Amino acid sequence: DADVTQTPRNRIxxxxxxxxxxxxxxxxxxxxxxYRQDPGLGLRLIYYSFxxxxxxxxxxxDGYSVSRQAQxxxxxxxxxxxxxxxxxxxxxxxxxxxxxxxxxxxFGEGSRLTVL
Amino acid sequence: SQELEQSPQSLIVQEGKNLTINCxxxxxxxxxxxxxxxxxxxxxxxxxxxxxxxEKSHEKITAKLDEKKQQSxxxxxxxxxxxxxxxxxGADATGTxxxxxxxxxxxxxxxx
Numbered sequence: 615d616a617d618v619t620q621t622p623r624n625r626i627x628x629x630x631x632x633x634x635x636x637x638x639x640x641x642x643x644x645x646x647x648x649y650r651q652d653p654g655l656g657l658r659l660i661y662y663s664f665x666x667x668x669x670x671x672x673x674x675x676d677g678y679s680v681s682r683q684a685q686x687x688x689x690x691x692x693x694x695x696x697x698x699x700x701x702x703x704x705x706x707x708x709x710x711x712x713x714x715x716x717x718x719x720x721f722g723e724g725s726r727l728t729v730l
Numbered sequence: 731s732q733e734l735e736q737s738p739q740s741l742i743v744q745e746g747k748n749l750t751i752n753c754x755x756x757x758x759x760x761x762x763x764x765x766x767x768x769x770x771x772x773x774x775x776x777x778x779x780x781x782x783x784x785e786k787s788h789e790k791i792t793a794k795l796d797e798k799k800q801q802s803x804x805x806x807x808x809x810x811x812x813x814x815x816x817x818x819x820g821a822d823a824t825g826t827x828x829x830x831x832x833x834x835x836x837x838x839x840x841x842x
Binding site: 719 | 734761763765770771772773774775778780818820822826827828829830831832833834835
């Protein structure tokens with residue numbers, strides 16, 4: 615089983631609908647992230663969380679919200695989806711660097727969202 | 731905010747040829763992470779560089795961080811079809827790896 619699991623893997627929805635993307639991890643990491651990937655724009659950070667009570671906005675948080683339900687679960691919501699939110703969304707986890715750890719991100723397989 | 735520029739944006743090489751991908755930062759890098767992504771899939775961590783002048787290798791892939799810590803290069807020797815994919819660099823501008831900024835990626839195709 616994957617260490618970082620995203621559901622759904624693919625979703626097609628209509629403008630104005632509420633969508634939730636879920637992420638769960640078995641790595642025991644405190645840090646969790648949501649990124650979106652668009653052709654030619656690379657990965658951009660939406661939100662990140664360093665523990666259950668910590669939520670931080672990334673560079674493109676408008677139109678999104680998140681919930682950290684537990685150390686292992688971090689969900690991303692689009693309250694009212696719009697077509698320009700069509701993208702590939704990635705959840706990632708990491709440890710704090712130090713003690714031999716590099717702090718690299720471990721990514722899920724991605725959730726492809728299409729908003730019509 | 732930090733910006734990362736990767737070059738080239740795309741690359742087609744013949745199997746067996748060497749190639750280099752560059753990643754240039756607008757700010758000093760505290761850490762530079764290289765990832766590989768197969769088309770439409772998740773990202774796989776390759777290696778991380780932290781010290782100016784540092785060089786690391788994994789199989790036929792070598793990455794270097796320049797002395798001034800604002801540029802990194804990824805070099806693949808004797809490319810194989812398995813090297814095809816998108817290579818992304820991610821930068822730590824805080825020193826705590828609290829959030830990484832990514833480049834736009836380099837798409838590599840390896841022809842037979």
